[in-house]
Amino acid sequence: MKETVIRGNEMELLFAPLEGVTGYIYRNAHHKYYPGVVSTYYAPFISPAKEKSMTPRELRDIVPHNNDGCVVPQILTNNADYFSKCARKLCDMGYREINLNLGCPSGTVVAKGKGAGMLADLDTLDAFLETVFEAAKSEPYRISVKTRIGKTDPDEFYELLPIFNRYPIEKLIVHPRIQKEFYKNKPRMTYVEYALNNSALNIIYNGDLTNDADLKQIHKLYQQNNKEISPVMIGRGLLMKPYGFADDNVDYDKLRAFHDELLMGYREIMSGDKNTLYRMKELWTYLIASFPDADKMAKQIRKCESMESYNRIVDALFGGMK
Ligand SMILES: Cc1cc2nc3c(=O)[nH]c(=O)nc-3n(C[C@H](O)[C@H](O)[C@H](O)COP(=O)(O)O)c2cc1C
Structure with missing residues (x-):
């Protein structure tokens, strides 16, 4: 062939x-x-x-x-x-x-x-x-x-x-x-x-x-x-890389919207923030690969214990990509 x-x-x-x-x-x-x-x-x-x-x-x-x-x-x-x-x-x-x-x-x-x-x-x-x-x-x-x-x-x-x-x-x-x-x-x-x-x-x-x-x-x-x-x-x-492997130019606004949809979806079906955070933390063990040099942020996400601090870290992470 x-x-x-x-x-x-x-x-x-x-x-x-x-x-x-x-x-x-x-x-x-x-x-x-x-x-x-x-x-x-x-x-x-x-x-x-x-x-x-x-x-x-x-x-x-x-x-x-x-x-x-x-x-x-x-x-x-x-x-x-x-x-x-x-x-x-x-x-x-x-x-x-x-x-x-x-x-x-x-x-x-x-x-x-x-x-x-x-x-x-x-x-x-x-x-x-x-x-x-x-x-x-x-x-x-x-x-x-x-x-x-x-x-x-x-x-x-x-x-x-x-x-x-x-x-x-x-x-x-x-x-x-x-x-x-x-x-x-x-x-x-x-x-x-x-x-x-x-x-x-x-x-x-x-x-x-x-x-x-x-x-x-x-x-x-x-x-x-x-x-x-x-x-x-x-x-x-x-x-x-949920957007696939073809494009190296990550659209972080879209990735943020995708993230927010997931967070909202989990909050709706899971009982309590603790379970939702557990889900999101597991997701971030993979998704963090879309963010260059984000080891420190990854650790912060892993350690955070409330939805408020989670949102703050995620805001900072996406904010840093603008
Ligand atoms: C957290 C986790 C959960 C998985 N659950 C399933 C599953 O329910 N059924 C299945 O066939 N494989 C499951 N797998 C295996 C994956 O489908 C896949 O075969 C494996 O991750 C290797 O492919 P990858 O390197 O592309 O991830 C799971 C893997 C991981 C890491």
């Missing part, structure tokens, strides 16, 4: 799910202020239980009337029956792609054999996939999968991929780290390359993309392996 020159802003971006951060308030504010930066928002996981497919909080996050952009719901479970029931409910709401979480590295999730914990037992994983894809045959929804490359050893991927290849997975989103790394170390690109050459599935790359050069590199990797240009999934990079 001939190599073409591409700017990162020509690539389709998918917003990764980030539990506790990219709930519907965030997704809607992002869609309002930065429409077109991503094509799709993958929502943080729903964890179905025996009695109920979703909690009231999970339902509120995913109901179509609370969601403005194009959203794909995600399910975290190792129970095929719970998955299919929950997927059916989401399908009834109008969703046509349902994502399966095989990547969550959290200790409590993995201990229950869910998320990346499912990668440890190939037979159980295969049986799970067989059941959920069989159930989906008579349904209008398609199943995509978001996975790590293994639990304890990256070479587990060589056995995982043939299993995935047996199913009509809509998209196989690969975060090339193993469970026990959480977000440490560098993504292992050789395994992505392996997937590109050993699977007919639609392989979507996810991990550590934070600028235009990173996007170009992924594009190059696909080209070198004779693959068409593909969307990529980005999480933290977009929390740092």
Whole structure:
């Protein structure tokens, strides 16, 4: 395939799910202020239980009337029956792609054999996939999968991929780290390359993309392996730069409006300033990357204890960018 020159802003971006951060308030504010930066928002996981497919909080996050952009719901479970029931409910709401979480590295999730914990037992994983894809045959929804490359050893991927290849997975989103790394170390690109050459599935790359050069590199990797240009999934990079990677001239007025919309949204749905501040502080651990030399301000935000002082610091931070 001939190599073409591409700017990162020509690539389709998918917003990764980030539990506790990219709930519907965030997704809607992002869609309002930065429409077109991503094509799709993958929502943080729903964890179905025996009695109920979703909690009231999970339902509120995913109901179509609370969601403005194009959203794909995600399910975290190792129970095929719970998955299919929950997927059916989401399908009834109008969703046509349902994502399966095989990547969550959290200790409590993995201990229950869910998320990346499912990668440890190939037979159980295969049986799970067989059941959920069989159930989906008579349904209008398609199943995509978001996975790590293994639990304890990256070479587990060589056995995982043939299993995935047996199913009509809509998209196989690969975060090339193993469970026990959480977000440490560098993504292992050789395994992505392996997937590109050993699977007919639609392989979507996810991990550590934070600028235009990173996007170009992924594009190059696909080209070198004779693959068409593909969307990529980005999480933290977009929390740092919600306006995308194409433009270095940040519009701080717009970023401020986006911030204010988030703050207002959280104040409306959360009980008390303490919870709202907690949310905003987590957001700032990423967003501060849009402000050069702001270490001192970042620390002030981290330490502030009232909405008044929070607002004062944020005013000063944005004021300094004028
Ligand atoms: C705070 C946080 C919450 C996350 N929640 C989810 C989640 O609900 N579902 C999921 O599949 N991945 C989740 N992830 C993983 C991200 O979707 C993504 O795979 C990871 O951050 C790597 O991509 P990035 O380097 O572009 O951020 C989470 C990651 C973080 C840091």
